[in-house]
Amino acid sequence: MANWDWQVFCKNTIDGEVIPRCLGSGGDITYLDWMLSAWGWTLSVALLALVVALLLGSLMGILRTVPHKGLVFLGNAWTELFRNIPLLVQVFLWYHVLPALVPVLKGVPSFVLVVFALGFFTSARIAEQVKAGIQSLPKGQRYAGLAMGFTLPQTYRYVILPMAFRIVIPPLTSESMNIIKNSSVAFAVSIAELTMFAMQAQEETSRGIEIYLAVSGLYFISAFSINRIALFIEQRVQVPGMIGGSK
Amino acid sequence: MNKTFALALALAAATGAAHAEDTLKKIKDSGSVTMGVRESSGALSYTLGDGKYVGYHVEICQHVLADVQKQLGLAKLEIKYQPVTSQNRIPLVQNGTVDIECGSTTNNLTRQKDVAFAVTTFVEEVRIAVKANSGITSIGQLNGKNVATTTGTTSVQTLRKHERATGVDFKEVFGKDHADSFLLLESGRADAFVMDGAILAGNIAKSKSPADYKLVGEVLSVEPIAIMMRKDDPAFKKAVDDSIKAMMKSGEIAKTWHKWFEQPIPPANTKVGMPPNDNTKAAWANPNDKPMEDYAKK
Numbered sequence: 333m334a335n336w337d338w339q340v341f342c343k344n345t346i347d348g349e350v351i352p353r354c355l356g357s358g359g360d361i362t363y364l365d366w367m368l369s370a371w372g373w374t375l376s377v378a379l380l381a382l383v384v385a386l387l388l389g390s391l392m393g394i395l396r397t398v399p400h401k402g403l404v405f406l407g408n409a410w411t412e413l414f415r416n417i418p419l420l421v422q423v424f425l426w427y428h429v430l431p432a433l434v435p436v437l438k439g440v441p442s443f444v445l446v447v448f449a450l451g452f453f454t455s456a457r458i459a460e461q462v463k464a465g466i467q468s469l470p471k472g473q474r475y476a477g478l479a480m481g482f483t484l485p486q487t488y489r490y491v492i493l494p495m496a497f498r499i500v501i502p503p504l505t506s507e508s509m510n511i512i513k514n515s516s517v518a519f520a521v522s523i524a525e526l527t528m529f530a531m532q533a534q535e536e537t538s539r540g541i542e543i544y545l546a547v548s549g550l551y552f553i554s555a556f557s558i559n560r561i562a563l564f565i566e567q568r569v570q571v572p573g574m575i576g577g578s579k
Numbered sequence: 580m581n582k583t584f585a586l587a588l589a590l591a592a593a594t595g596a597a598h599a600e601d602t603l604k605k606i607k608d609s610g611s612v613t614m615g616v617r618e619s620s621g622a623l624s625y626t627l628g629d630g631k632y633v634g635y636h637v638e639i640c641q642h643v644l645a646d647v648q649k650q651l652g653l654a655k656l657e658i659k660y661q662p663v664t665s666q667n668r669i670p671l672v673q674n675g676t677v678d679i680e681c682g683s684t685t686n687n688l689t690r691q692k693d694v695a696f697a698v699t700t701f702v703e704e705v706r707i708a709v710k711a712n713s714g715i716t717s718i719g720q721l722n723g724k725n726v727a728t729t730t731g732t733t734s735v736q737t738l739r740k741h742e743r744a745t746g747v748d749f750k751e752v753f754g755k756d757h758a759d760s761f762l763l764l765e766s767g768r769a770d771a772f773v774m775d776g777a778i779l780a781g782n783i784a785k786s787k788s789p790a791d792y793k794l795v796g797e798v799l800s801v802e803p804i805a806i807m808m809r810k811d812d813p814a815f816k817k818a819v820d821d822s823i824k825a826m827m828k829s830g831e832i833a834k835t836w837h838k839w840f841e842q843p844i845p846p847a848n849t850k851v852g853m854p855p856n857d858n859t860k861a862a863w864a865n866p867n868d869k870p871m872e873d874y875a876k877k
Contacts, residue, residue, distance in 0.1 A: 522753035531731040
């Protein structure tokens with residue numbers, strides 16, 4: 333029914349001429365070159381934001397379970413702040429509003445801002461999962477650790493966290509895949525990632541169906557790779573008798 | 580059972596054939612027509628909310644459809660309004676959901692492979708908007724500056740071609756939509772906003788202090804904007820073209836322009852304040868459906 337035109341990816345982005353080898357050279361850029369570069373931006377935003385999210389999310393999740401009211405409040409406040417505001421609004425807050433209040437931020441590239449926006453947003457969700465993971469452990473483990481003479485940080489380091497993190501790997505996998513998909517909001521602050529490529533290239537070439545199919549494929553490959561890596565880690569670290577460790 | 584199946588098949592074939600080609604017959608048989616409109620394409624086509632659509636192109640289309648109604652001798656013609664976006668307007672015209680698209684579509688060669696265009700009603704010029712106190716007067720002064728434009732527009736391509744051709748090296752920043760792009764200029768993240776003149780004029784008119792901005796420099800690209808229809812339906816295209824040509828001849832199109840671009844318009848009763856440019860006047864004087872590529876050759 334549809335008449336496909338996959339050659340669109342071999343077209344030069346300046347004059348629309350088809351380039352024989354499909355990849356431009358000497359300053360010429362084809363839509364394929366552009367899409368691969370956009371994929372790179374998508375992965376860069378997503379992976380850096382994931383690092384931010386895992387570090388901050390774990391920290392905030394742990395704080396929410398310690399026997400200190402102030403730290404628990406900090407962790408809770410962080411989580412509620414960042415998970416109750418829509419992601420796109422948060423991105424705009426970082427890009428338009430914060431620099432108006434703190435002029436120094438004007439010099440920060442939008443790439444960095446969007447990594448923080450996406451990382452902080454996701455950290456709230458990870459904090460919730462880490463907290464749930466820690467709370468799912470029997471209280472006795474914590475007491476056992478302390479009774480052994482461990483300090484509280486040592487109890488977390490050697491007793492609680494090794495178990496809790498194993499439990500939360502499956503929901504963390506979902507978050508890691510979400511961050512790839514959520515990175516599409518970066519187009520709103522002029523990051524040349526896949527969603528922006530798709531919107532722009534379909535306007536220029538009028539071949540939206542081919543372009544959206546290709547972009548969907550790349551998103552799928554990216555998120556699915558994360559899924560497979562996480563599954564590999566999950567299998568490597570599983571403990572017999574624990575959730576998913578009943579081999 | 581067999582009978583029902585055959586009937587269904589015949590029906591499917593009949594409806595299939597009806598919207599494959601003959602729009603006039605479809606309009607006559609159904610007593611209704613579907614007009615594709617935009618939620619916010621400046622004064623060309625926009626919504627007042629509550630399912631109401633107005634603007635320069637919407638009014639032209641209403642006029643055209645009144646003529647079609649007369650031509651078909653219909654006592655009553657129901658106009659259904661279907662909002663479309665940049666992404667879906669061409670597929671919706673191709674598959675028959677929309678009979679006549681009255682938004683802000685550029686007539687170019689790529690699109691002519693998929694759809695047909697009526698005679699050009701407006702020739703858009705891509706311009707540069709800057710802060711009035713910036714001292715920038717031409718594109719050459721944008722070297723090393725941040726230039727905003729909107730994702731999903733042909734202006735991005737125009738800018739890229741210009742950068743290539745002139746060797747001017749500017750940093751591009753992209754707004755999600757025109758309002759975002761204007762915010763980039765307003766907040767100082769961008770030194771200039773490159774976009775269709777009508778959109779720039781509209782955004783400046785709606786801004787907090789319109790006097791702070793101005794349009795400067797050369798015309799970067801010229802784009803004929805036209806009403807879009809299904810391809811391979813010469814009878815319908817003739818009906819639409821004839822109606823528009825009559826408006827051009829009688830001067831009614833100039834009046835319609837004046838109403839939408841030079842007078843206060845709803846909902847806020849602000850003026851776009853944009854008289855028709857020379858290319859637009861030329862298109863009214865000599866009606867044609869030439870694509871964008873023909874303008875670039877000059």
